[in-house]
Amino acid sequence: MEIRISSLDKTYPGGYHALQNIDLTITNGMFGLLGPNGAGKSTLMRILVTLLEPTSGEVLIDGKDIRNHRREVRSMVGYLPQDFRFFSRLKAWEFLDYAARLGGMSDRRERSRRIDEMLTSVGLFDFRNRMANKLSGGMKRRLGIAQALIASPKIIIVDEPTTGLDPEERIRFRNLLSDLGRSDTVIILSTHIVGDISSTCNQMALLNEGELVYRGTPDQLVEGTRGFVWSAVVTQEQYDRLKLDYPVISTIPSGLGWEIQFVGERPSGIDAVEVAPNLEHAYVHYMENNFRHWDL
Ligand code: ADP
Numbered sequence: 001m002e003i004r005i006s007s008l009d010k011t012y013p014g015g016y017h018a019l020q021n022i023d024l025t026i027t028n029g030m031f032g033l034l035g036p037n038g039a040g041k042s043t044l045m046r047i048l049v050t051l052l053e054p055t056s057g058e059v060l061i062d063g064k065d066i067r068n069h070r071r072e073v074r075s076m077v078g079y080l081p082q083d084f085r086f087f088s089r090l091k092a093w094e095f096l097d098y099a100a101r102l103g104g105m106s107d108r109r110e111r112s113r114r115i116d117e118m119l120t121s122v123g124l125f126d127f128r129n130r131m132a133n134k135l136s137g138g139m140k141r142r143l144g145i146a147q148a149l150i151a152s153p154k155i156i157i158v159d160e161p162t163t164g165l166d167p168e169e170r171i172r173f174r175n176l177l178s179d180l181g182r183s184d185t186v187i188i189l190s191t192h193i194v195g196d197i198s199s200t201c202n203q204m205a206l207l208n209e210g211e212l213v214y215r216g217t218p219d220q221l222v223e224g225t226r227g228f229v230w231s232a233v234v235t236q237e238q239y240d241r242l243k244l245d246y247p248v249i250s251t252i253p254s255g256l257g258w259e260i261q262f263v264g265e266r267p268s269g270i271d272a273v274e275v276a277p278n279l280e281h282a283y284v285h286y287m288e289n290n291f292r293h294w295d296l
Helices: 041-048 070-076 092-102 108-121 137-149 167-180 194-198 218-223 236-245 279-295
Strands: 002-011 017-027 029-034 056-061 077-080 155-159 186-191 203-208 211-216 229-234 248-254 257-263
Touching: 002 041, 017 041, 017 186, 017 203, 017 211, 029 041, 029 194, 041 155, 041 186, 070 077, 077 137, 092 108, 092 137, 108 137, 137 155, 137 167, 155 167, 167 186, 167 194, 186 194, 194 279, 203 218, 203 279, 211 218, 211 279, 218 279, 229 236, 236 248, 236 257, 248 279, 257 279
Parallel strands: 029 186, 029 203, 077 155, 155 186
Antiparallel strands: 002 017, 002 056, 203 211, 229 257, 248 257
16 A cells, blocks of 8 residues: 655645645555644645645555545545544444444444444443443544544544543553554554654654655654754753753753753853754754744
8 A cells, every 4th residue: 555645735725835845655554744733734634535635736545546536545544533523413332333334334243343343442342332422532532533443444544633632542542553553554643742653653754834844764853863952951041042042842950050951053152961862852853944944
């Protein structure tokens, strides 16, 4: 399975240029699309599931242009939109049954087995008879995930799936998705939370203000940040000056000043120690360079 996105552009009516010249190839496994709110992630996801038309450019799934294969694409994709809502009064299991039928599962016994399996894996089996709209926020989110996965789609697209989940549910959800990373499945996880990406994705891209800033592995992104992360103990005055030029990642009170971590070129005039980068540092580093590049 391969999704090939070429020269993709989207300008909304009203003139907002939400995606600019996106080139990206996504293959089997878990792909993380990371970017701040407003970067264009949902726009891209909605184009991939054929809910939105691009202004120009094309998307091929296994060589087929999605514009001419809309029905086929929709039957291949399990989608959890960012603003997922329950539109009618159904019990949790009835809702999954509905989703399974939409996904083409016509055998009742097979559906029933699959519904129980999904309810169990998202931890909702004991709540199967509760009305979907009466579930808690986190449970609704998990039911949303179950409906996206129920018909065993070849492409799974989840948009900001951990929003509204507590930390435990977030971990459980990440594990559920990585368990699904079967060899013939593409999973696209769109998020603004760095922690959603680090542990699970083998490939990723960074999107900022409608442009791709990075594509590759999370490890390569982190490596590209080596030599740009610093730790220093500074006075309040030094801190105030430093934060005008550098994104500061963390501050811990230390003596009369602060122990801080920041990202950028080696600073002059203060005693700074190089720190091994992690994905959060890398995210800040790449976003920051993008802004600088635009400022030129
Ligand atoms: P993300 O999912 O990364 O938060 P979105 O794709 O939702 O980003 O939005 C990207 C930009 O496009 C935002 O500035 C948003 O305001 C704008 N946008 C989204 N939908 C529409 C729309 N229907 N009409 C006009 N502008 C839109």
